[in-house]
Amino acid sequence: MQLPNHLIGLPIASIGWLLAAILTGWAIRAAPWSALRAAPTRIQLFLVATIFLIGMWSLSATLMPGLTLHFLGVATVTLVIGLELTLIAGLIAAILSALLFGHGLAIAGWTFLLSAALPAAITYGITRASQRFLPPNFFIYLFIGVFLSAVLGALAHGGATAILIMALGLYDSDIIWNNYLRILPLLAFPEGVINGMLMTALALVSPQLVISFDDHHYIDGR
Template identity: 75%
Template sequence: MTLPNHLIPPLLAGIGWAAAAISVLWAVRAAPWEALRSAPGRLNLVVLAVPFLLGMWSLNATLMPGLTLHFLGAATVTLVIGLELTLIAGLVAALLLPLIVGGGLAIAGWTFVLSLLVPAVMTYGITRASQRWMPPNFFIYLFVGVFLSAVLGVIAHGAGTALLVMAMGLYDFDIIWNNYLRVLPLLAFPEGVINGMIMTALALVSPSLVISFDDHHYIDGR
């Protein structure tokens, strides 16, 4: 989402930035810094996550000011580097996005919350639940942890964006439904497919790069 600063009510901007700050402060405290120090090569993945997210978010189609369709990529990043590091990389991407595609920084907190925090937490929760309650099957990992979480992340992102623009008084529900929510499924399925293709390649070619995937657990002996 890109909007000029004057269209964002200060209270809403503050709420978005507060949510972003709280989540990233938690991520900084909980991040596996010791593991990164022992495997510095993984730090490259965290750094690469920033341009990856920026690239996904920059590929957008603006339906109306404030209502933009774009890929998220949050599911892939979360599955590869973990939730905590994803939040840190995502905040950097949200701060850099206005410099690339325009808009003000007032909305950047909500960009982080809706484009990264919500889908990343959903991906983490769905994947952990599937690992705990479902059989250790590679296709379950791909369909539930990767594809389904990416699709639901897009839907949650779209619903949150719709509520936010209504709270700002930009559009009423009928306009949002007819011009945005009705076409949202056209993005949700490709998001799942793209995330599925990337994660399939990583899991099969270099499973050690994917923190959420254990090839001994999912593949060996099956």
């Protein structure tokens, strides 16, 4: 979401930053730093993922102040570098996006929570559930772990953004429904398609880069 600083009060901004700090603190403690040090390529991948998030979030259309449609790309990042590193990359991307595009740092905590943490958690949960309860099939990985999680992440991001906007008292429910929520599904489907295309290419061309994908498990002998 994109709000100028004067449209968000200090208490709401502080709550967003507090929650962002708690999640990022957990991610920093839980991140596989030893594995990163052992494979410098993973560090480069983390930096590329951060830049990728900033680029995806910049592809936006502002319907009304605070009501912005933009791609997320979080499903791909989560599946490639893992949940913990995605949270860290998401906070960096939220801060840099605020500085680069003049959105205001006050809302950056909520930008991280809604544009990164929430869809990342959805992707992680759906992928883990599909790996545990569904057959190890490449198409299940793509359609459930990638496409479905990306679509649901986009819908959850939009719904949570609408709730926050109403909590701030900027617009009433009718305005948000007619000018934002009704249009949201038009973005959710392309979000799934984009992430699906990216993950298909990565899984087939460079499966070693995708932390959530094992080509021997999903493809060999299937």
